[in-house]
Amino acid sequence: xxxxxxxxxxxxxxxxxxxxxxxxxxxxxxxxxxxxxxxxxxxxxxxxxxxxxxxxxxxxxxxxxxxxxxxxxxxxxxxxxxxxxxxxxxxxxxxxxxxxxxxxxxxxxxxxxxxxxxxxxxxxxxxxxxxxxxxxxxxxxxxxxxxxxxxxxxxxxxxxxxxxxxxxxxxxxxxxxxxxxxxxxxxxxxxxxxxxxxxxxxxxxxxxxxxxxxxxxxxxxxxxxxxxxxxxxxxxxxxxxxxxxxxxxxxxxxxxxxxxxxxxxxxxxxxxxx
Amino acid sequence: xxxxxxxxxxxxxxxxxxxxxxxxxxxxxxxxxxxxxxxxxxxxxxxxxxxxxxxxxxxxxxxxxxxxxxxxxxxxxxxxxxxxxxxxxxxxxxxxxxxxxxxxxxxxxxxxxxxxxxxxxxxxxxxxxxxxxxxxxxxxxxxxxxxxxxxxxxxxxxxxxxxxxxxxxxxxxx
Numbered sequence: 257x258x259x260x261x262x263x264x265x266x267x268x269x270x271x272x273x274x275x276x277x278x279x280x281x282x283x284x285x286x287x288x289x290x291x292x293x294x295x296x297x298x299x300x301x302x303x304x305x306x307x308x309x310x311x312x313x314x315x316x317x318x319x320x321x322x323x324x325x326x327x328x329x330x331x332x333x334x335x336x337x338x339x340x341x342x343x344x345x346x347x348x349x350x351x352x353x354x355x356x357x358x359x360x361x362x363x364x365x366x367x368x369x370x371x372x373x374x375x376x377x378x379x380x381x382x383x384x385x386x387x388x389x390x391x392x393x394x395x396x397x398x399x400x401x402x403x404x405x406x407x408x409x410x411x412x413x414x415x416x417x418x419x420x421x422x423x424x425x426x427x428x429x430x431x432x433x434x435x436x437x438x439x440x441x442x443x444x445x446x447x448x449x450x451x452x453x454x455x456x457x458x459x460x461x462x463x464x465x466x467x468x469x470x471x472x473x474x475x476x477x478x479x480x481x482x483x484x485x486x487x488x489x490x491x492x493x494x495x496x497x498x499x500x501x502x503x504x505x506x507x508x509x510x511x512x513x514x515x516x517x518x519x520x521x522x523x524x525x526x527x528x529x530x
Numbered sequence: 531x532x533x534x535x536x537x538x539x540x541x542x543x544x545x546x547x548x549x550x551x552x553x554x555x556x557x558x559x560x561x562x563x564x565x566x567x568x569x570x571x572x573x574x575x576x577x578x579x580x581x582x583x584x585x586x587x588x589x590x591x592x593x594x595x596x597x598x599x600x601x602x603x604x605x606x607x608x609x610x611x612x613x614x615x616x617x618x619x620x621x622x623x624x625x626x627x628x629x630x631x632x633x634x635x636x637x638x639x640x641x642x643x644x645x646x647x648x649x650x651x652x653x654x655x656x657x658x659x660x661x662x663x664x665x666x667x668x669x670x671x672x673x674x675x676x677x678x679x680x681x682x683x684x685x686x687x688x689x690x691x692x693x694x695x696x697x698x699x700x701x702x703x704x
Contacts, residue, residue, distance in 0.1 A: 257570065264548030264594055287592075294551075294590040295571035307548070309595060337586070353659025356639065357585040390639065439660040481620050 259297040266309045270316075270391045270420055273308050278393055278416035280306040286418055287311070288331055288366035291358050316365070316420060330365025337364065345384070345430040345450070349376040355440045365419040368404070371466070372440035376434070377422075378405060378463035382469065383448035391423050392417040396503045405466035406420070425452050431522030433514040434461075437501060444501055445513035447490075449477075449522040453479045458486070458518075462510060463496040470494060483523065487515035533597040537562065538606030546593045553577045555593035556603060564634050570655045574624040575662035578635035582626050607641070617641055617679040625676030628666030635662050635664075640676045644683055648665035651676060 267273040277284045283305035287293060296302045311315065311422050316331040319340050326343040337343075337350035338359065353359055353367070353376050367377040368388060381388070381401035388399045393416055401422075405475050413419070427450035434446040446461035456477045458470045471489035481489075491512035534543050535561055544559050553570075556562045556579070568574035570589045577588040580602040607615035617640050620626065626632045636659065643658045645652060650658065655676045656669075665670060 258551075258554075259549040261547065261549050264592070266597075287595075290590050290592075290595075291572060291587075294592075297549075298551075298571045307592075311595065355575070356642070356658050357575065357587055357661050358572070361586050361590065362582040439657060464608070502533070 257298055259294075260300060260303040260501075262297075262304055264309065265306060266424040267313055267387065269313060270418065273310055273313065273418050274391055274393055274416055275307060276308045277418065281413075282415045284308060284415070286366075286369070286466075289333065289362040290366075291362040292366065292370045292372065292493045295496045299317045308354060309518070310365075310418070316460065322423075325427060327421050327423045328364045329421050330363060330419050332364045334359035334362045334364070334367075337425045343424055343426055345427060345432060345448070346380060346424055348432050349448075350392050352376050352443070352446075353433050355478050358440075364422055365498075367499070368401075368422055369411060369413065369419050371405050371407075371409050372442065373408050373465055374444075374446075374462040375448060375468060376461065379446050379448055380424065380458055381422060382467040383430075383450045383452075383457055384427055385452050385457035386425065386459070387423045388419055389421040389423065390417050391420045396420070398423075401467075402469075408465040427452050428454075431518035431525070433517035433521070435510050435514055443513050445496075445507060445510045446507060447518040449512065449518040451522075456522075458490050458515065460490075460494055460511060463507060470515075477519075483516050483519040486519060487512045490515045531594050533594055534600060535596045536600040538602060544593065546640065548592060548594050550592040550593045551589050552579075552596055552601070554594045556588060556601070556638065559593075562603050562605050564635050568631065573663070574632070574633040574635075575639065576632050577676070577688075578662065580638055580642060583642075583645070585639055602638070602641075604637050607637060610614045615641075616682045617644065617676070620675040620679035624671050624675035624678055626667065626672045627664075627689055632662055632664045632666075636664065636672060640679060643676065644680055648680065650676075655680075673693035 265276050283337035285304040287307045287309045295357045301422050316329040318329045320327045321342045334350045334353045337346050367375055386401040388404050390397050408410055418431045429451045431449040433495050436443050443462040448459045456474050458473045460468050470490040470493045472493050477486045491508045532545050553567050556565050566576040568576035572587045572590045580590045580658050582600050594682050
């Protein structure tokens with residue numbers, strides 16, 4: 257199907273983007289990589305009146321290392337995340353996003369703003385305690401990733417705000433494991449184990465409407481429980497739903513195994529990234 | 531909206547509605563029907579083209595977005611004298627197609643792969659080509675074709691159609 261008609265604005269600055277979004281009064285959408293938005297438009301699940309193209313806004317496509325944080329600009333493509341050496345977990349996670357022709361277009365800001373609970377970057381954002389920089393009509397603010405994701409495909413962003421960068425903390429150690437039906441599909445379960453600011457985190461994608469932490473399992477890990485025990489606790493703690501891809505029990509089973517695998521990687525990691 | 535971009539080395543000046551996808555603009559406005567449209571929402575990979583050398587789904591981009599960019603489609607692979615591109619030769623030799631619907635996207639993905647990873651092994655080829663769906667071949671012959679093209683290629687895969695074919699690619703005998 258073809259998209260419904262819309263007005264197109266090629267923004268040349270963040271200020272212009274925010275202004276156009278404000279004038280559109282809820283009928284505007286940001287066009288970045290378009291890898292999630294355009295299918296939604298093509299299927300006419302959304303009919304925004306205005307698309308603001310931010311692909312040519314200068315200053316949004318840089319990756320910067322700031323001590324223990326890696327700041328990724330909103331229009332940095334997934335293919336660049338794969339190749340950057342500053343944040344190995346981010347590089348590993350980006351490898352799992354879609355296919356080559358998707359990764360060469362899709363952006364960090366777009367993936368976070370789209371807030372698909374099965375997507376890789378939102379999980380990594382929560383797993384690393386990321387801070388999301390948001391520009392609005394009255395300036396800029398920082399939002400914790402955990403507070404940004406409200407529900408599936410829903411964020412706490414206002415309709416005249418845009419993400420300009422995401423600051424991912426560099427975990428001291430990490431493990432990443434994902435299971436999908438086919439190569440490049442959205443995850444059935446993603447498990448990410450990280451050590452951030454001296455505390456372990458266990459974060460899942462694909463098992464709830466937002467990236468979900470398993471805090472009881474995190475405590476078990478901090479207490480030094482063995483990996484199989486931690487994985488069992490994590491799988492019991494989450495509440496996945498059944499769909500055509502699998503039952504609740506199946507998802508719990510996969511979650512336990514993905515946690516175990518992520519923990520194996522987590523345990524074998526030295527402080528390589530220092 | 532008026533836009534100008536380069537397609538296979540030739541300038542295209544179009545006046546398009548913002549909602550016109552790049553795929554539709556290439557097919558209907560530029561007459562380049564080699565770029566096929568399968569699903570039209572980014573799943574099948576048939577419309578894969580290169581924009582400034584990077585692969586993209588032409589159905590997930592609007593034509594207005596490529597204003598000033600350089601687009602390469604399957605039509606640009608063949609030399610000006612009609613000689614097939616080494617990747618096309620390899621697809622013919624290995625029966626890397628049956629109905630041919632997915633082939634334009636397969637070829638463009640394969641060209642990008644061999645451009646960026648000229649020493650890709652079979653496993654890498656399978657992973658990199660996984661964004662292109664084929665319902666005929668069962669994929670083995672496609673992977674064979676990309677492997678064969680890898681052996682035969684020693685020059686950049688994508689070029690302007692205005693320049694003469696700079697290579698004399700040879701393939702190992704059957």
